[in-house]
Amino acid sequence: MHFSFTSLVLALIAFLILYFLLNKYAFGPLFSVMEKRRELVLQQINEASQTREQAVAYVEEQKQALQDARKEAYDIIEQSRQTSTKQTEQLLEQAKSEAARIKEEAVRDIQNEKNKAVEALRSELGSASVKIASKLLEKEVSSDAAQEELVDQYLKEVGGRS
Incomplete structure (x- = not known):
């Protein structure tokens, strides 16, 4: 194996020319493509x-919107529940007041009917008393027993009419 200095210099010059040409025409575009590819990968990342x-x-954001919607639905349900409770209370109060009013009217009507009945009874009793008195005066009964018998007889007649 023989080593020649000239071949070494020529090989070195050829290598430098090749390196210069590769650097100018091959490595530059290759490194530029690789750099663009690296930038593209970084951009995609x-x-x-x-x-x-x-x-x-x-x-x-969707979780928050869902949570807000649930809260709003719960609020609407609560508001509906409160409204229905208030309406129920109002209806019960109205029913109670209506029942009290009807009861008062019934008591008043009963009292009026009672007063009318008492008045009619008084009138009837008054006329019966007058008739008894007039019969007593007509007969001028002298004994107490005869007067009692006359009153009992007239009361039977009045009782029989009713």
Whole structure:
């Protein structure tokens, strides 16, 4: 194996020319393509990260909206429950007042009918008393026993008419 200095210099010059040509025409575009590819991958990673963050934020927003909707539905149900309770209380109060009013009217009507009956009875009793007195005067009964018999007889007649 023989080593020649000239071949080494020529190989070295050829290598440097090749390196210069490769660097100018091959490595530059190749590194530029690789750099663009690296930037594209980084950009896609960043976009994926942003998309993931947006998705997480959207999910949180949807959770919050769902929670708000549930709270609103619960509030509506509570308000409906309170309204129905108030309406029930109002209806019960109206029914009680109506029942009290009807009861008062019935008591008043009963009292009026009672007063009318008492008045009619008094009138009837008054006329019966007058008739008894007139019969007593007509007969001018002298004994107490005869007067009592006459009163009993007239009361039987009056009792028989009723």
